[in-house]
Amino acid sequence: MQKGKQLYEGKAKIIYATEDPDLIIQYFKDDATAFNAAKKGTISEKGVMNNKISTKIFEFLASQGIPTHFEKNLNDREMLVKKVEIVPVEVIIRNKAAGSLCRLLGLKEGTALASTVLEFCYKRDDLGDPLINESHVLALKMATEAEVEAIRKYTLKINELLTRFFANLGLELIDFKLEFGRYKGKIILADEISPDTCRLWEIGTGKKLDKDRFRHDLGQIEEAYQEVLSRVNK
Numbered sequence: 001m002q003k004g005k006q007l008y009e010g011k012a013k014i015i016y017a018t019e020d021p022d023l024i025i026q027y028f029k030d031d032a033t034a035f036n037a038a039k040k041g042t043i044s045e046k047g048v049m050n051n052k053i054s055t056k057i058f059e060f061l062a063s064q065g066i067p068t069h070f071e072k073n074l075n076d077r078e079m080l081v082k083k084v085e086i087v088p089v090e091v092i093i094r095n096k097a098a099g100s101l102c103r104l105l106g107l108k109e110g111t112a113l114a115s116t117v118l119e120f121c122y123k124r125d126d127l128g129d130p131l132i133n134e135s136h137v138l139a140l141k142m143a144t145e146a147e148v149e150a151i152r153k154y155t156l157k158i159n160e161l162l163t164r165f166f167a168n169l170g171l172e173l174i175d176f177k178l179e180f181g182r183y184k185g186k187i188i189l190a191d192e193i194s195p196d197t198c199r200l201w202e203i204g205t206g207k208k209l210d211k212d213r214f215r216h217d218l219g220q221i222e223e224a225y226q227e228v229l230s231r232v233n234k
């Protein structure tokens with residue numbers, strides 16, 4: 001697949017056109033940011049590891065009937081994906097309290113939640129991706145009611161699937177973020193699923209194997225991503 005011109009550069013990925021107008025190339029960078037890019041750095045080989053981890057997860061979700069943008073892996077840092085119109089909403093699932101939920105509600109990290117929390121954030125870096133609810137999504141026409149329903153349904157199903165997927169690898173899925181897009185009139189899963197976008201704690205030890213190691217300078221950052229990759233590859 002011939003790589004065309006650069007269409008977009010985000011914080012962790014670059015998007016390139018291809019000769020097929022329906023397909024784009026997603027290139028994974030080593031750059032890492034946190035707290036709305038207040039903290040910046042690089043994680044050596046992160047792009048390679050996240051590309052491989054995301055590939056495995058998209059293949060697994062597709063095998064379980066979830067429509068995704070993933071087409072195929074191209075090389076160490078690139079995957080071919082469907083070109084979608086991104087819904088400007090970050091969808092977050094929380095199985096246990098961590099991160100911004102602890103700050104929002106004054107909870108201790110790791111607090112159990114009586115039921116799954118599903119959040120929407122408006123994808124707007126200039127506003128710091130604010131927490132919103134479904135009425136904002138509809139009022140600002142970020143998505144239609146039918147699209148929100150599809151997004152909720154897929155997100156909850158993905159949580160069930162990935163919670164089990166990671167548990168089988170000895171990892172607890174604490175929370176994660178998804179992005180969806182429109183492709184030929186349908187909602188499909190887009191973006192990436194990796195230790196950048198999930199919190200994963202080792203079952204038994206509680207060791208953090210995700211981007212929190214970078215966010216909070218916990219050390220052994222590359223090793224954590226490598227550990228997730230080797231488990232996902234098993």
Ligand code: TMP
Nearest residue numbers: 098099100101175176177196197198199
């Ligand atoms: P939070 O606790 O910081 O709101 O993060 C919740 C989950 O979403 C966590 O697994 C990390 C992921 N996430 C992203 O993928 N991108 C982001 O910009 C943010 C803020 C969180």
Ligand code: ASP
Nearest residue numbers: 011033034035036037038
């Ligand atoms: N990726 C986000 C940022 O740069 C936040 C995060 O993942 O913590 O700001």
